[in-house]
Amino acid sequence: NAGVTQTPKFQVLKTGQSMTLQCAQDMNHEYMSWYRQDPGMGLRLIHYSVGAGITDQGEVPNGYNVSRSTTEDFPLRLLSAAPSQTSVYFCASSYSRSEKLFFGSGTQLSVL
Protein backbone atom coordinates (compact mmCIF):
# COMPACT_ATOMS: atom_id res chain seq x y z
CA ASN A 1 0.00 0.00 0.00
CA ALA A 2 1.93 3.00 -1.32
CA GLY A 3 -0.67 5.63 -0.30
CA VAL A 4 -0.62 8.80 -2.42
CA THR A 5 2.17 8.94 -5.00
CA GLN A 6 3.15 12.14 -6.78
CA THR A 7 5.52 12.46 -9.70
CA PRO A 8 7.81 14.16 -10.45
CA LYS A 9 9.30 15.42 -7.17
CA PHE A 10 11.01 18.34 -8.86
CA GLN A 11 10.38 20.10 -12.16
CA VAL A 12 11.71 23.21 -13.88
CA LEU A 13 9.70 24.72 -16.73
CA LYS A 14 10.08 27.66 -19.00
CA THR A 15 7.25 30.16 -19.29
CA GLY A 16 4.67 28.91 -21.76
CA GLN A 17 5.55 25.24 -21.49
CA SER A 18 2.94 22.70 -20.56
CA MET A 19 3.20 19.73 -18.26
CA THR A 20 1.19 17.33 -16.17
CA LEU A 21 1.72 16.59 -12.50
CA GLN A 22 0.76 13.02 -11.74
CA CYS A 23 -1.07 11.81 -8.67
CA ALA A 24 -2.11 8.25 -7.94
CA GLN A 25 -3.58 6.57 -4.88
CA ASP A 26 -4.06 2.88 -4.15
CA MET A 27 -6.50 3.19 -1.24
CA ASN A 28 -9.68 3.20 -3.36
CA HIS A 29 -10.45 6.71 -2.19
CA GLU A 30 -13.31 8.53 -3.87
CA TYR A 31 -12.16 12.04 -3.02
CA MET A 32 -8.97 13.56 -4.44
CA SER A 33 -7.69 17.10 -4.46
CA TRP A 34 -4.79 19.33 -5.45
CA TYR A 35 -3.29 22.07 -3.28
CA ARG A 36 -0.51 24.53 -3.87
CA GLN A 37 1.70 25.99 -1.17
CA ASP A 38 3.67 29.19 -1.57
CA PRO A 39 6.40 30.34 0.85
CA GLY A 40 5.00 31.47 4.19
CA MET A 41 1.48 30.55 3.22
CA GLY A 42 -0.87 27.73 4.00
CA LEU A 43 -2.20 25.35 1.40
CA ARG A 44 -4.69 26.62 -1.15
CA LEU A 45 -7.12 24.31 -2.90
CA ILE A 46 -6.83 24.25 -6.70
CA HIS A 47 -9.25 21.55 -7.87
CA TYR A 48 -10.94 18.55 -6.35
CA SER A 49 -12.88 15.48 -7.37
CA VAL A 50 -15.52 13.51 -5.48
CA GLY A 51 -15.34 10.53 -7.81
CA ALA A 52 -14.40 9.32 -11.27
CA GLY A 53 -15.77 11.65 -13.92
CA ILE A 54 -16.52 14.45 -11.45
CA THR A 55 -14.29 17.46 -10.86
CA ASP A 56 -14.79 20.94 -9.47
CA GLN A 57 -12.86 24.13 -8.82
CA GLY A 58 -11.31 25.16 -5.53
CA GLU A 59 -9.97 28.52 -4.39
CA VAL A 60 -7.31 29.07 -7.08
CA PRO A 61 -8.25 27.10 -10.23
CA ASN A 62 -7.08 29.53 -12.91
CA GLY A 63 -4.31 28.18 -15.12
CA TYR A 64 -4.92 24.56 -14.14
CA ASN A 65 -6.98 21.73 -15.59
CA VAL A 66 -7.86 18.38 -14.09
CA SER A 67 -9.64 15.22 -15.10
CA ARG A 68 -10.61 12.06 -13.24
CA SER A 69 -11.01 9.16 -15.63
CA THR A 70 -10.24 6.52 -12.99
CA THR A 71 -10.63 6.30 -9.22
CA GLU A 72 -6.87 5.94 -8.81
CA ASP A 73 -5.51 8.86 -10.85
CA PHE A 74 -6.01 12.62 -10.66
CA PRO A 75 -3.53 14.49 -12.89
CA LEU A 76 -3.08 18.25 -12.76
CA ARG A 77 -2.30 19.97 -16.05
CA LEU A 78 -0.60 23.29 -16.60
CA LEU A 79 -1.39 24.27 -20.19
CA SER A 80 0.89 27.33 -20.37
CA ALA A 81 3.11 27.69 -17.34
CA ALA A 82 3.65 31.11 -15.79
CA PRO A 83 6.17 32.24 -13.13
CA SER A 84 3.24 32.79 -10.76
CA GLN A 85 2.74 29.02 -10.78
CA THR A 86 6.08 28.44 -9.12
CA SER A 87 5.05 26.59 -5.99
CA VAL A 88 4.97 23.27 -4.18
CA TYR A 89 2.01 21.14 -5.22
CA PHE A 90 0.38 18.55 -3.01
CA CYS A 91 -2.12 15.92 -3.98
CA ALA A 92 -4.42 14.47 -1.33
CA SER A 93 -7.09 11.81 -1.13
CA SER A 94 -9.66 10.53 1.30
CA TYR A 95 -12.41 7.96 1.46
CA SER A 96 -14.92 10.78 1.17
CA ARG A 97 -14.79 14.57 1.35
CA SER A 98 -15.63 14.51 5.05
CA GLU A 99 -12.92 12.05 6.02
CA LYS A 100 -9.28 12.72 6.88
CA LEU A 101 -6.97 13.54 4.00
CA PHE A 102 -3.86 11.60 3.08
CA PHE A 103 -1.23 13.72 1.34
CA GLY A 104 1.48 12.92 -1.16
CA SER A 105 5.06 14.08 -0.68
CA GLY A 106 4.70 17.02 -3.05
CA THR A 107 6.08 18.31 -6.35
CA GLN A 108 8.32 21.35 -6.30
CA LEU A 109 7.74 23.30 -9.51
CA SER A 110 9.78 26.24 -10.74
CA VAL A 111 8.69 28.26 -13.77
CA LEU A 112 11.39 30.49 -15.20
Added chain:
Amino acid sequence: DAKTTQPPSMDCAEGRAANLPCNHSTISGNEYVYWYRQIHSQGPQYIIHGLKNNETNEMASLIITEDRKSSTLILPHATLRDTAVYYCIVRVRGGSQGNLIFGKGTKLSVKP
Protein backbone atom coordinates in the same frame (compact mmCIF):
# COMPACT_ATOMS: atom_id res chain seq x y z
CA ASP B 1 -17.53 29.99 6.18
CA ALA B 2 -16.08 29.58 9.64
CA LYS B 3 -12.51 30.82 10.03
CA THR B 4 -9.80 29.95 12.51
CA THR B 5 -7.24 32.07 14.32
CA GLN B 6 -3.96 30.59 15.53
CA PRO B 7 -0.81 32.17 16.97
CA PRO B 8 1.89 32.28 14.27
CA SER B 9 4.52 30.57 16.43
CA MET B 10 5.09 28.82 19.75
CA ASP B 11 8.00 27.23 21.57
CA CYS B 12 7.93 24.16 23.76
CA ALA B 13 10.58 22.36 25.79
CA GLU B 14 11.25 18.76 24.86
CA GLY B 15 9.35 16.38 27.11
CA ARG B 16 6.80 18.97 28.15
CA ALA B 17 3.23 19.20 26.96
CA ALA B 18 2.61 21.42 23.95
CA ASN B 19 -0.74 23.20 24.03
CA LEU B 20 -1.71 24.76 20.73
CA PRO B 21 -4.77 27.06 20.80
CA CYS B 22 -7.23 27.77 18.05
CA ASN B 23 -10.15 30.20 17.93
CA HIS B 24 -13.13 29.47 15.71
CA SER B 25 -15.81 31.77 17.07
CA THR B 26 -18.08 31.54 14.00
CA ILE B 27 -18.16 27.75 13.81
CA SER B 28 -21.51 26.25 12.95
CA GLY B 29 -23.14 23.51 14.96
CA ASN B 30 -22.42 20.75 12.46
CA GLU B 31 -18.85 21.74 11.59
CA TYR B 32 -15.91 19.69 12.82
CA VAL B 33 -12.52 20.93 14.00
CA TYR B 34 -9.58 19.20 12.30
CA TRP B 35 -5.90 19.37 13.13
CA TYR B 36 -3.11 18.61 10.69
CA ARG B 37 0.62 19.20 10.87
CA GLN B 38 3.32 19.69 8.27
CA ILE B 39 6.87 18.72 9.10
CA HIS B 40 9.37 20.79 7.11
CA SER B 41 8.39 20.49 3.45
CA GLN B 42 6.55 17.18 3.66
CA GLY B 43 2.89 16.70 2.90
CA PRO B 44 0.53 17.55 5.77
CA GLN B 45 -0.37 14.76 8.17
CA TYR B 46 -3.73 14.27 9.81
CA ILE B 47 -3.64 14.39 13.62
CA ILE B 48 -7.14 14.41 15.06
CA HIS B 49 -10.62 15.84 14.66
CA GLY B 50 -13.71 16.41 16.81
CA LEU B 51 -17.20 17.89 16.89
CA LYS B 52 -18.01 18.79 20.48
CA ASN B 53 -16.55 16.13 22.76
CA ASN B 54 -12.89 15.90 23.72
CA GLU B 55 -10.96 13.40 21.64
CA THR B 56 -7.74 11.48 22.19
CA ASN B 57 -5.68 9.24 19.96
CA GLU B 58 -2.14 7.94 19.88
CA MET B 59 -0.80 11.28 18.65
CA ALA B 60 -2.64 13.94 20.60
CA SER B 61 -5.67 15.13 22.54
CA LEU B 62 -8.22 17.66 21.34
CA ILE B 63 -10.07 19.79 23.87
CA ILE B 64 -13.08 21.73 22.53
CA THR B 65 -14.74 24.33 24.74
CA GLU B 66 -18.39 23.89 25.60
CA ASP B 67 -19.43 26.81 23.39
CA ARG B 68 -17.24 25.34 20.60
CA LYS B 69 -15.68 28.73 19.92
CA SER B 70 -12.17 27.54 20.61
CA SER B 71 -10.11 24.39 20.94
CA THR B 72 -6.69 23.25 22.08
CA LEU B 73 -4.48 20.56 20.62
CA ILE B 74 -2.32 18.90 23.24
CA LEU B 75 0.84 16.95 22.50
CA PRO B 76 1.42 15.37 25.91
CA HIS B 77 5.18 14.82 25.70
CA ALA B 78 6.63 16.87 22.86
CA THR B 79 9.74 15.60 21.09
CA LEU B 80 12.06 17.30 18.63
CA ARG B 81 10.25 15.41 15.85
CA ASP B 82 7.07 17.30 16.72
CA THR B 83 8.60 20.52 15.39
CA ALA B 84 6.21 21.42 12.58
CA VAL B 85 3.50 23.80 11.42
CA TYR B 86 0.16 22.87 12.97
CA TYR B 87 -3.05 23.72 11.17
CA CYS B 88 -6.42 24.07 12.85
CA ILE B 89 -9.17 23.77 10.27
CA VAL B 90 -12.91 23.99 10.43
CA ARG B 91 -14.62 22.00 7.73
CA VAL B 92 -16.26 24.39 5.32
CA ARG B 93 -19.93 24.09 4.45
CA GLY B 94 -21.94 25.82 1.75
CA GLY B 95 -20.36 26.37 -1.64
CA SER B 96 -17.21 24.42 -0.81
CA GLN B 97 -19.28 21.68 0.78
CA GLY B 98 -16.76 20.22 3.10
CA ASN B 99 -13.40 20.89 1.45
CA LEU B 100 -10.64 21.53 3.96
CA ILE B 101 -9.34 25.10 3.76
CA PHE B 102 -5.91 25.62 5.33
CA GLY B 103 -4.76 28.83 7.02
CA LYS B 104 -1.19 29.72 7.92
CA GLY B 105 -1.09 27.60 11.07
CA THR B 106 1.16 27.73 14.13
CA LYS B 107 4.85 26.97 13.80
CA LEU B 108 5.75 24.89 16.84
CA SER B 109 9.42 24.70 17.74
CA VAL B 110 10.35 22.01 20.25
CA LYS B 111 13.65 22.83 21.90
CA PRO B 112 16.04 20.51 23.78
